[in-house]
Amino acid sequence: MSKQYLIKDGRVVDPANKINDIFDILISDGKIEKTGKNLNIKSGETIDAKGKIVAPGFIDMHVHLREPGREDEETVRTGSRAAVHGGFTSILCMPNTDPAIDNPAVVKNLKDIIAKDAVCNVFIAGAVTEGRTGKKLTDFDNLKSAGVIALSDDGSPTPDSMIDEALKRSMKAGLLLTEHCEVPRLSQGGVMNKGFISTKLGLKGISAQSEYEAVKRNIDIAEKLSARIHIAHVSCKESVEFIRQAKKKGVQVTTETAPHYFALSEECCATYDTNTKINPPLRSMADVDAIKAGLADGTIDVIATDHAPHTDSEKDVEFDYAPFGKIGLESALPVSVMELVDKKILSWDELIKKLSANPAKILGVPGGRLSKGDPADITIIDPDKEYILKKDIIESKSKNSPFIGWKVKGRISTVFVKGTIVMKDEIML
């Protein structure tokens, strides 16, 4: 039997249960036993949460853990530590590993690594096509039996010729299909958003059209098949509008964006900093505003990080040669606080909902709320703490982030995963 904990005097923000009040939370046997005023325990440990926000553990439905195959960039251990350090108690890892997560043996191997090394809940997305090559569908039922909870060829879209069949089969298997939206024919060779800035910098552009045409394709197919689909990392205004209209029509579409799409724009590429080379690319200010509007009106359900670790040696090259992607787990909360809460785009309740309750519901995983009997996945936030996001506090094995060096606000203080403290008073245990 594990230890009892009492989280005292914190502001409990639990949007799924419509709670935003000063409460104590009692944890025993790894579960939430009680939420109420003036609770006490005889033995165990009391965590003083006065002045802090007590939230359901965050859930990141878009993470690249790189294991197996690129353990120089990230591992299950370092990636899950980065997750907890950023307040995430559950993550969904993408299948673009080497080998790709495309058959039960690879899933089993990864599950063994997770059981041994992970410090938070790690869920697995399986590949839509074998080797993610877009040539042959994987066996969704087998993948499901092996333990994957979603499907994606993330990094690449499911080809036009296969999306119908893939969506039908994913629906039948009861697995969420999360689509990377890109029309390769339109984005080919591009390295940043297409527009005045790419013209000025002499870099090949990736048009917004290359994203929103794929978004539209996926919405149309979901509508036609009455299936549900999840749109990964939206970045441009047209995508937001297509999804907004689809939701109004009742299409079962959900979507996520990442903090860099509401905190950074294409102008950040002006110094050829390869940490700003991301796919989809950082867009225009008009797109940034549209992403914020989409978050505010509920069109965008989830904030996910698209945590994409790359080593310094991969990124310290010419902009054209650098791989796409940035890490995001450990900057998501402070960047969201500064860009969304402080700028009155979202309330704390809404922000926490997009980081916990909404992804839990979309993925169908436990957590995302603080109900009695739930596993005690809890994140305690110091909302006003200001600090510099320095390289040496990053737990991720890779440090590729344009947010490094930023003065930020909002820090994760203490994190429980299934009733065990993994991070306490800003220190990883």
Next chain:
Amino acid sequence: MAEKKIVWTKKDLLGLEYLSKEEIELILYTAGSFKEVTTRQIKKVPALRGKTVVNLFYEPSTRTRTSFELAAKRLSADVVNIEIETSSVRKGETLIDTGRNIEALKIDIIVVRHNCSGAPMILARNVQARVVNAGDGWHEHPTQALLDMFTLKSKLGRIEDLKVSIIGDIAHSRVARSNIWGLTKLGAKVTVCAPKLLVPEGIEKMGVKVTTDISEALEGADAINVLRMQFERDGAMAFPSKLEYFKQYGITAERLSKCKKDIVVMHPGPINRGVEMSSEVADGKNSVILEQVTNGIAVRMAVLYLVAHTKEAA
């Protein structure tokens, strides 16, 4: 340079976007004094004696490299040329490692030509040595634009209020971008003219007029800068044939006869005769193409001199 109040404070020359009007004028003014040196019997001054310049070229270029080499030699610098084949570099040493290794040889200035936009800026951030951009991708070719402006100024006496048209593959041209920054900062009125597919998105935000009609670009122009059409790359897809391009955009004596009588015709070289201009125009009285080449040395001497003698900002 006591006559000019402005002093050079930049470590590197990466592009004209990053320079003020006054800094561009300082380079042109300094080039004026070095121009005189290039006409002497003994074409050499000791301004960079004991300094070493490395020409680091990731793209083949005989003319720009030779021009930089002569400029450095006429300033009495030692010069080393390193040519790197891009394909082998990607497998081997990185740009930053190469830069640091060259720097460990105790050199002073790296002149870099690279097929990737932004490579000189990345290099400059990682070495103490001065970095001069000799052309990066589609981004900038600042010394080419400076020598174009120097030539224009010596022909017409000023840059301000001149009508200058840049004609050709704007989308893939670093010469166009550097000229646009430089000319607009010095108050010229710039028009770019290209087939629609070769006009890059948002170029008008750089302060230029855009047209696809060659007669509009030529009408009333004080000078034209005609770019090399590179059919061997993306340009080929954008235009059906060389002859078709020549018909629609080629600068011919006939087209020139309708222009201002003293219109200055520039070309950064190498010329595709019969594609972007006729031989008659290239060799004609309005052409300053060879003067550009000559002026290139003086301008590059000025640039090397200034970056080697960076002053602390007052």
